[in-house]
Amino acid sequence: MKKAFTFKQLGQTEAANDRGSYRIPKILINGVAKLFLPVALFFLLQMQAAVAQGPGSGWGYYRPITLNPTTPNANYQVKVTLSAGQYSNMNSTGNDLRFYDDANNNCPYWIESWNTSGNSVIWVKVPTTGTDVLILYYGNPSAPAVSSGSTTFDFFDDFTSSLGANWTTITSGGSVIQSGSAVTLSNTNGGTVSLSNTTPFTPATSSFFLETKHKEVGYNRNRFYATTSTGNGCPAGLLATNDYGYFSSSAGTQTSSKIYWNGSFTSSTLLSNNTDYLTRWQITDGSTYNWYSYNYATGAALDATARNTTYASNIRYISILVTEVASTSVIVDWVRVRQYAATEPVATMGGQNTLTAVTTPAVFTSSGNFIVPSGVTSITVQCWGAGGGGSTITSYGARGGGGGGGAFASSILSVSPGNIFPVAVGTGGIANTAGTNSTFNTTSVVAAGGRGGTSNSATAGAGGTTASSTGTTKYAGGNGAAGGSTYSGGGGGGAGTSGAGGNSPTAAAGSFGTGTTQYGGNGGASVSGSNNGNTGSNYGGGGSGAVTNSTTDKTGGSGAKGQVIISWCIPPSAPVVTGPVNYCLNDTATPLSATGSNLLWYLTPTGGTGSSTAPTPSTSIVGTTSYYVSQTIDCESPRARIDVIVYAPFTTINGQTNISCNGGSDGTITILANGGVAPYQFSVNNGASYTSGANPNPYTVIGLGANIQYKIRVKDSTGCQSPAIP
Numbered sequence: 001m002k003k004a005f006t007f008k009q010l011g012q013t014e015a016a017n018d019r020g021s022y023r024i025p026k027i028l029i030n031g032v033a034k035l036f037l038p039v040a041l042f043f044l045l046q047m048q049a050a051v052a053q054g055p056g057s058g059w060g061y062y063r064p065i066t067l068n069p070t071t072p073n074a075n076y077q078v079k080v081t082l083s084a085g086q087y088s089n090m091n092s093t094g095n096d097l098r099f100y101d102d103a104n105n106n107c108p109y110w111i112e113s114w115n116t117s118g119n120s121v122i123w124v125k126v127p128t129t130g131t132d133v134l135i136l137y138y139g140n141p142s143a144p145a146v147s148s149g150s151t152t153f154d155f156f157d158d159f160t161s162s163l164g165a166n167w168t169t170i171t172s173g174g175s176v177i178q179s180g181s182a183v184t185l186s187n188t189n190g191g192t193v194s195l196s197n198t199t200p201f202t203p204a205t206s207s208f209f210l211e212t213k214h215k216e217v218g219y220n221r222n223r224f225y226a227t228t229s230t231g232n233g234c235p236a237g238l239l240a241t242n243d244y245g246y247f248s249s250s251a252g253t254q255t256s257s258k259i260y261w262n263g264s265f266t267s268s269t270l271l272s273n274n275t276d277y278l279t280r281w282q283i284t285d286g287s288t289y290n291w292y293s294y295n296y297a298t299g300a301a302l303d304a305t306a307r308n309t310t311y312a313s314n315i316r317y318i319s320i321l322v323t324e325v326a327s328t329s330v331i332v333d334w335v336r337v338r339q340y341a342a343t344e345p346v347a348t349m350g351g352q353n354t355l356t357a358v359t360t361p362a363v364f365t366s367s368g369n370f371i372v373p374s375g376v377t378s379i380t381v382q383c384w385g386a387g388g389g390g391s392t393i394t395s396y397g398a399r400g401g402g403g404g405g406g407a408f409a410s411s412i413l414s415v416s417p418g419n420i421f422p423v424a425v426g427t428g429g430i431a432n433t434a435g436t437n438s439t440f441n442t443t444s445v446v447a448a449g450g451r452g453g454t455s456n457s458a459t460a461g462a463g464g465t466t467a468s469s470t471g472t473t474k475y476a477g478g479n480g481a482a483g484g485s486t487y488s489g490g491g492g493g494g495a496g497t498s499g500a501g502g503n504s505p506t507a508a509a510g511s512f513g514t515g516t517t518q519y520g521g522n523g524g525a526s527v528s529g530s531n532n533g534n535t536g537s538n539y540g541g542g543g544s545g546a547v548t549n550s551t552t553d554k555t556g557g558s559g560a561k562g563q564v565i566i567s568w569c570i571p572p573s574a575p576v577v578t579g580p581v582n583y584c585l586n587d588t589a590t591p592l593s594a595t596g597s598n599l600l601w602y603l604t605p606t607g608g609t610g611s612s613t614a615p616t617p618s619t620s621i622v623g624t625t626s627y628y629v630s631q632t633i634d635c636e637s638p639r640a641r642i643d644v645i646v647y648a649p650f651t652t653i654n655g656q657t658n659i660s661c662n663g664g665s666d667g668t669i670t671i672l673a674n675g676g677v678a679p680y681q682f683s684v685n686n687g688a689s690y691t692s693g694a695n696p697n698p699y700t701v702i703g704l705g706a707n708i709q710y711k712i713r714v715k716d717s718t719g720c721q722s723p724a725i726p
Contacts, residue, residue: 054098054100054104054135054137055098055100055106055137055140055143057355058140058142058143059096059098059137059138059139059140059143059355060089060138060139060140060354060355061089061137061138061139061352061353061354061355062135062136062137062138062352062353062355063086063135063136063138063349063350063351063352063353064133064134064135064136064350064351064353064369065080065133065134065135065136065347065348065349065350066132066133066347066348066350067126067131067132067133067134067345067346067347067348068132068345068346068348069343069345070129070130070131070132070345071126071128071129071130071131071345072129072339072341072345073129073204073205073339073341074127074128074129074204075125075126075127075204075339076125076126076129076339076341076345077123077124077125077126077152077153077338077339078123078124078125078126078134078344078345078347079121079122079123079344079347080099080109080121080122080123080124080134080136080347080349081119081120081121081122081347081349082119082120082122082349083118083119083349084117084118084119086349086352087116088352089138089139089352090116090138090139091138091140091141091143092116093114093145094111094114094120094122094147095143095144095145095146095147096137096138096139096140096141096143097109097111097122097136097137097138097147098136098137098138098143098146099124099134099135099136099137100134100135100137100418101126101127101128101131101133101134101135101418102131102132102133102134102135102371102418102419102420103128103416103417103418103419104371104374104417104418105127105128105418107124107125107126107127107134108124108125108146108148108151108152109122109123109124109125109146109147109148109152110122110123110147110148110149110151110152110153110156111147123149123152123153123338124152124347125151125152125153133420134347135371136349137355139355149334149336153336153337153338154201154202154203154204154208154336154337154338154339155197155201155202155203155335155336155337156334156335156336156337157197157334157335157336158181158333158334159178159181159182159183159332159333159334160180160181161178162178163176163178163183163195165198166197166198166199167183167195167196167197167198168195168196168197168198168230168231169193169194169195170192170193170194170231171193172191172192172193173187173188173189173190173191173192173193173322173323174186174187174188174189174191174193174322174326175188175193176193176194176195181333182331182332182333183195183331183332184329184330184331184332185320185321185322185329185330185331185332186322186329187218187322187323187324187325187326187327187328187329188326188327189326190324190325190326191323192321192322192323192324193321193322193323194231194319194320194321194322194323195319195320195321195332196227196230196231196232196317196318196319196320197230197317197318197335198230199230200316200317201316201317201337202316203283203337203339204339205339205340206284206285206286207282207283207284207285207288207339207340207341208282208283208337208338208339208340209280209281209282209283209337209338209339209340210226210280210281210283210315210318210335210336210337211278211279211280211281211335211336211337211338212224212278212279212318212320212332212333212334212335212336213276213277213278213296213332213333213334214276214277214279214320214330214331214332214333215273215274215275215276215277215330215331215333216246216257216271216273216274216328216329216330216331217273217274217329217331218253218254218255218273218325218327218328218329219246219247219248219253219254219255219256219257219271219273219328220247220248220251220252220253220254220257220324220325220328221245221247221248221321221322221323221324221325221328222245222246222247222257222321222322222328222330223243223244223245223246223319223320223321223322223323224245224246224279224318224319224320224321225244225245225318225319225320225321226281226283226289226291226315226317226318227315227317227318227319228313228314228315228316228317229317230317230319231319232317232319233319233321235289235311235313235315237311238289238309238311239261239262239263239309240262240263241262241263243260243262244259244260244261244262244291244307245259245260245321246258246259246260246271246293247259247260247265248269249265252325253325253326253327253328255272255273256269256271256272256273257269257270257271257272258270258271259271259293259302259303259305259307261291261305261307262307266303266305270293270302270303271293271302275295275296275297276295276296276297276333277293277294277295277296277302278293278294278295278296278299279291279292279293279294280292280293280294281315282340283315283340284340285314285315286311286312286313286314287310287311287312288308288310289308289309289310289311289315290306290307290308290309291307291308292307318335320332361565361566361567361568362565362566362567363563363564363565363566364423364425364563364564364565364566365425365561365563366425367422367423367424367425368422368423369420369421369422369423370420370421370423370440370566371418371419371420372415372416372417372418372419372420372421372568373417373568373570374417374418375417375570376415376417376568376569376570377414377415377416377417378412378413378414378415378568378569378635379412379413379415379566379567379568380410380411380412380413380566380567380568381410381411381412381413381440381444381445381471381564381565381566382408382409382410382445382497382564382565382566382567383408383409383410383437383438383439383440383445383446383447383471383562383563383564384406384407384408384426384438384447384494384495384496384519384520384539384540384562384563384564385406385407385408385409385426385435385436385437385438385447385448385449385450385464385469385477385494385495385540385562386406386425386426386427386428386429386435386436386437386438386449386450386539386540386559386560386561386562387403387404387405387406387428387429387435387449387450387477387491387492387494387521387523387536387540387541387542387543387558387559387560388403388404388405388429388433388434388435388449388450388451388452388453388461388480388491388492388542388543388559389403389428389429389430389431389432389433389434389435389452389453389461389533389542389543389556389557389558389559390402390403390431390432390452390453390461390480390488390489390491390524390533390534390542390543390544390545390546390556390557391431391432391452391453391454391455391456391457391458391459391460391483391488391489391533391545391546391556392431392432392455392456392546392553392554392555392556393456393488393545393546393547393548393553393554393556394455394456394548394553395456395548396548396549396550396551397548397549398456398457398458398483398547398548399458399483399484399485399486399487399488399489399507399528399545399547400453400456400457400458400483400488400489400533400544400545400546400547400554400556401453401454401457401458401459401460401461401480401481401482401483401488401489401545402453402460402461402480402481402482402488402489402490402491402492402504402512402513402523402524402526402533402542402543402544402545402557403429403434403435403450403451403452403453403460403461403480403491403492403523403524403536403542403543403544403556403557403559404434404435404450404451404452404460404461404462404463404464404477404478404479404480404491404492404542405450405463405464405477405478405479405480405491405492405493405494405495405501405502405513405515405520405521405523405536405540405541405542405559406426406435406438406447406448406449406450406463406464406477406494406495406501406539406540406541406542406559406560406562407447407448407449407450407463407464407465407466407468407469407474407475407476407477407495407501407540408447408469408473408474408475408477408494408495408496408497408501408516408520408540409445409446409447409448409466409469409470409471409473409474409475410445410471410472410473410497411444411445411470411471411472411473412472413440413441413444413445421440421441421444422439422440422441422442423439423440423564423566424436424437424438424439424442424564425438425561425562425563425564426438426447426449426540426561426562427561427562428535428536428543428558428559428560428561428562429449429450429452429543429558429559430556430558431452431453431455431533431543431546431555431556431557431558432452432453432454432455432556433452434449434450434451434452434461435449435450435452435464435540435542435559435560435561435562436449436562437449437464437468437469437562438562438563438564439564440564440566443470444470445470445471446468446469446470446471447464447469447471447474447495447540447562448464448465448466448468448469448477449464449477449540449559449562450462450463450464450477450480450492450494450540450542450559451463451464451480452556452559453480453489453543453545453556457483458482458483458484458489458545459482460479460480460481460482460483460489460492460504460545461479461480461492461542462479462480462492463476463477463478463479463480463492463495463500463501463503463513463542464476464477464495464540465477473497475495475496475499475500475501475516476495476500476501477492477493477494477495477500477501477540477542478492478493478494478495478500478501478502478503478504478513478514478515478523478542479492479503479504479513480492480504480513480523480542480544480545481503481504481505481506481507481511481513481526482507483507483545483547484506484507484508484526485507486507486528487507487508487509487511487526487527487528487547488507488526488527488528488533488544488545488546488547489504489507489526489544489545490504490505490507490510490511490512490513490523490524490525490526490544491504491512491513491522491523491524491533491534491536491541491542491543491544491557491559492504492513492523492541492542493512493513493514493515493516493520493521493522493523493541493542494515494516494519494520494521494522494523494536494537494539494540494541494542494560495515495516495520495540496515496516496517496518496519496520497516497517497518497519498516498517498518499516500516501513501514501515501516501520501523501540501541502514502515502516502523504523504526504542504544507526508526509526509528510525510526511525511526512524512525512526512534512541512544513541513542515537515539515540515541519538519539519563520539520540520541521536521537521538521539521540521541521560522536522537522541523536523537523541523542523543523544524536524537524541524542524543524544524557525544526544526545527544527545527546527547528547529547529549530547530548530549530550530552530554531546531547531554532546532554532555532556532557533545533546533554533555533556533557534557535557535558535559535560536557536558536559536560537560538560538561538563539560539561539562539563540559540560540561540562541559541560542559542560543556543557543558543559543560544556544557545557569634569635570635571635571636571637571638572596572597572631572632572633572634572635572637573637573638574596574629574630574631574637574638574639574640575594575595575596575599575629575630575631575637575640576594576595576596576640577594577595577629577640577641577642578642579641579642579643579644580624580642580643580644580645581617581642581643581644581645582644582645582647582718583617583619583644583645583646583647584619584646584647584648584718584719584720584721585619585620585622585646585647585648585720586619586620587619587646588619589616589617589618589619589644590616591613591614591615591616592614592615592616592617592627592629592642592644593614594614594629594631594640594642596629596630596631596637597631597632597633598612598631598632598633599612599614599629599630599631600612600629600630600631600632600636601613601614601615601627601628601629602627602628602629602630602639603615603627603628604628605626605628605639605641606639610630614629615627617644617646618646619646620646621646622646622647622648622675623645623646624643624644624645624646625643625644625646626641626642626643626644627641627642627643627644628640628641628642629642647675647676647677647716647718647720648675648676648720648722649673649674649675649676649680649714649715649716649720649721649722650673650674650675650714650722650723651671651672651673651674651712651713651714651722651725652671652672652674652725653669653670653671653672653712653725654670654671654672654698655668655669655670655698655700656668656669656670658706659704659705659706662706663705663706664705664706665703665704665705666702666703666704667703667704667705667706668700668701668702668704669684669700669701669704669710669712670698670699670700670701671698671699671700671701671712671714672697672698673697673698673699673714673716673722675716675722676714676716676717676718676720676722677716677717677718678697678716678717679694679695679697679716679717680695680697680699680714680715680716680717681695681714681715682695682699682701682712682713682714682715683711683712683713683714683715684701684704684710684711684712685710685711686711686713686724687711687713687715687721687724690715711724711725711726712724712725712726713725
């Protein structure tokens with residue numbers, strides 16, 4: 001589940017187009033735009049979007065693509081079709097196309113065919129199993145071409161370069177020539193000409209399609225085999241006659257051909273010179289071996305015959321042969337291997353949307369979808385339900401009841417960059433009709449719409465309830481008022497971020513329920529005489545009831561629409577700290593410090609309540625104590641750790657040698673240092689002076705005389721000194 005910010009909104013502007021509208025609340029603090037970074041909004045349901053995902057700011061447009069069913073495997077190749085009328089703002093060559101999945105992963109693709117006046121076919125390699133949405137970005141005039149069959153398919157060659165070592169040929173019967181973007185096999189003497197891949201292809205799954213696009217100029221024995229080794233013909237034992245292909249039942253070179261399979265010709269010719277065809281094998285390792293032939297332009301099967309069998313060995317090669325008759329040839333456009341699924345995902349292209357950089361929270365006033373921007377892991381979602389419509393009056397002298405106000409609900413949700421969530425904005429109820437709910441991700445956050453007044457009745461509609469809403473914070477909409485003796489009932493007020501919407505008071509002149517800040521709209525004011533009800537105010541205000549003192553029907557006021565606001569903050573980096581901080585035992589410590597804004601100090605890496613006061617470490621205990629500090633710039637950063645280490649070296653006498661004779665000075669003491677941080681320095685005069693440089697440990701002091709008191713101390717590399725002994 002995709003879920004969560006701190007809501008800040010200091011002002012707002014409105015922007016709209018014929019696809020819908022969104023409001024951009026501007027956030028400036030002390031004249032500085034805060035860290036609410038660009039978001040990707042993409043609207044499947046007719047709404048202009050603001051996006052910061054995909055290939056970047058150089059792309060001006062995008063289209064959502066839905067996949068049904070979802071991708072069955074990782075790295076599955078999905079066929080996407082562009083139709084006439086969908087090329088507006090794309091480069092004329094399609095160089096600027098970029099595909100991303102709903103986790104913002106870049107998807108390799110290959111343009112199989114491109115026709116800006118008709119249909120274009122594009123294959124997209126989708127990295128993740130279960131993907132149901134792709135996003136096509138375009139509209140960058142300077143974008144380089146990245147279409148690549150090699151990165152899209154499990155095996156691919158479009159013969160735009162030399163065959164090299166990739167292909168093995170037999171040319172005893174003629175020639176195999178690569179030129180442009182095709183390879184031509186020409187039989188000139190009735191012998192054998194063939195082409196097959198030199199090394200085995202490696203399918204991503206055990207079930208796959210092997211496909212080739214080709215056309216012929218002269219038929220008789222033109223053979224296409226999916227086989228088991230390079231240069232091989234029909235796999236041994238595959239069929240009783242062990243042969244199949246595009247054969248003519250007449251002698252000599254022919255301009256058309258039948259299909260031959262296992263000893264039988266089709267009754268009529270099915271292929272013709274200079275016509276593109278697609279030959280396809282559906283292979284499952286160790287079992288399925290199915291062969292199909294299609295007209296490439298129309299996609300139609302050449303006939304209805306099932307040419308299916310099984311084969312126990314793995315298929316890893318394609319062999320194409322032109323044999324036995326001179327002046328026959330095959331022109332191969334490309335060869336590819338792609339994954340197989342019993343039901344392939346169908347890609348449905350959505351409408352064009354404009355990419356607009358947004359640096360503030362995103363406000364939905366029309367339904368759509370929200371894409372979590374890069375770096376965002378938490379969003380705050382706030383929903384205002386729509387208001388209900390007031391009662392329509394068709395009876396002379398009747399006063400209608402007001403519609404209820406919409407509820408408010410909000411939650412902080414955890415999300416991942418690239419997640420796509422549906423956003424539904426509640427529609428205000430027309431007369432006698434409830435307003436609809438505003439929702440995020442269908443059920444994650446729900447603000448209930450207000451009920452409508454009863455038709456031709458004084459009965460009012462209740463406000464949207466907290467029981468029908470979902471969220472961490474929920475407030476009910478205000479109730480509409482019942483129609484009175486003179487005035488209709490006013491509409492209930494919409495709930496807001498600070499509380500429930502106001503109930504409309506007893507019907508009186510111009511009475512209505514007050515909307516609650518922030519953004520809760522007032523209900524429509526009551527009316528008298530013969531008048532339609534008043535419409536509720538944005539957002540979520542209920543409409544007032546109608547009144548008639550004539551034979552003319554009067555219509556209840558409509559409820560106001562709802563809205564959804566999604567806010568987020570990308571956490572700043574952790575503050576800069578310097579550590580570890582070293583102290584000697586019982587030193588006087590000073591407060592810790594870090595470089596950052598609005599620092600908060602903690603004793604734990606997560607959880608707890610931060611303090612704005614920097615701690616002063618205790619130095620009474622030897623060891624390491626960890627402290628943690630964050631900074632807040634609109635939202636809180638990760639915590640940086642500072643280790644405070646208290647050292648206390650100590651020493652022992654590891655040995656001594658007394659002087660050899662009275663008055664001598666050849667005594668020694670061997671000192672062993674422990675604790676603290678090596679290297680150590682040693683003193684025999686209570687620290688008045690120490691040895692210099694790096695010293696061995698233990699360290700032997702020489703040249704000591706008798707009847708002199710030596711006070712032994714050590715000092716470690718941090719400057720901490722041991723107590724003196726004795």
